[in-house]
Amino acid sequence: MKHLKSIFLLVAVAAVAGGLWMWWQHERIHPSTDDAYLKANVLTIAPQVGGEIKTVAVSENQYVNAGDLLFQIVTDDLEARVMAAQASYDAAVQQSSAAITDLSAVSAQVDSARAVLTDAQDAYDRTGKLFKLGDVAQAAMDQATATRDQAKAALDNAQSALAAAQERAGDPGKDNAAVRAADAELTLAKINLARAQVTAPVAGWVANLDLRPGRLVAPNAPLFSLVEDGHWWIDANFKETDLTRLRPDQPVKIDIDMYPGLTLDGKVQSLGAGSGAVFSLLPPQNASGNWVKVTQRFPVRISLDGRPDDPAMQLRVGASTSVTVDTSGLDDGK
Structure with a gap:
């Protein structure tokens, strides 16, 4: 009887040991964690211009497509800025045209002064020849010299005026600096007017919406969120002892707590470069005499x-999830 009890005890111990070994093998080959959460891109919606909210076109948890209107800002002041910028642009174009007209007039004056100098120089040359022959008096020579010098001075003044007019006028047409500056202001005013209509950048669900018509909003001030309905992933925190068998592209089974019985497939995409404690706001301080080693999660x-x-x-x-990674490929040489 004692032998029979001993045999039963040995069998029981062997069964427990075998079960533990099989469980350990399964856990080793299929590491899992329930410290895992479903993630997606969450966009912060903020207006690029300030003002009073005119209409809110969405509601909390509503699904929207990319390009759908989210809300509209009152545009009275923005439209006035566009009109003012348009007027400034028109004035800059007119001023540029007037400067070009003035430039043409000053250029004509230069041509006239150059012609007068040519005539005065010819008269001076003729008088000089006659003076050498003794056919004209010194007074005639002095008069020709004075006339030529005055014509030179008049041409210099006309050329200086032309240079100043060219500097004021700048480049003609749309290449003019003042016109380009006014055009930039007009373009910015039109952009800000278009920004008064805030649309969904991507498809997704509206979240944390607390926006009503009549509310004043500031530029770039966050108003609510948009959960993108596109790329989804799991951030799972594994014990550091499990990382030795984890590799990118390994198959994963994913169970979502809110949907019992639902299992999704996935793949390991990447392993974190540091533990969660490293990137926390208050990392643990281990410089104490009663320090206890804690298994870190990555x-x-x-x-x-x-x-x-x-x-x-x-x-x-x-959403909370549980993930199980199949690492059997390592033992198969894959």
Whole structure:
């Protein structure tokens, strides 16, 4: 009887040991964690111009497509700025045209002064020849010299006036600096007017909406969020002892707590470069005499290969999940 009890005890111990060994092998080959959460891109919606909210076209948790109107800002002042910028642009064009007209007039004066100098120089040359022959008096020579010098001075003044007019006029047409500056102001005013209509940058769900008509908003001030309905992934925190077998592209089974019985497929995308404690706001201080070693956890990003077939099973950012990685490929030499 004692031998029989001993045999039963040995069998029981062997069964427990075998079960523990099989469990350890399974856990080693299929590391898992329930410290994992569903993630997606969450965009912050903020207006690029300030003003009073005219209309709000969406509601909390509403699904919107990319380009759908989210809200509209009152545009009275923005439209006035466009009109003012348009007037400034028209004035700059007119001033540029007037400067070009003035430039033409001054250029004509230069041509006239140059012609007068040519005539005075010819008269001076003729008088000089006659003076050498003794056919004209010194007074005639002095008069020709004075006339030529006055013509030279008049041409110099006309050329200086032309240079000043050219500097004031600048480049002609749309290349004029003043016209380009006015055009830039007009373009910016039109952009700000268009920004009064805030549309969805991507498709997704509106979240944290607390916006009403009549509210005053400031430029770039966050108003609510938009959960993008596009790329979804899992951020899973594995124990550091599990990382030795984790590799990118390994298959993953994903269970979402809010949908019991639903299992999705995924792949290991990347392994974190540091533990969660390293990037926390208050990292642990271990410089104490009663320090206890704690197994650290490292974030592992897992991509989803598909979505639930049932449209009622909407993916929700932040949902708790459990993930199991199949690392058997390492033992198969893959």
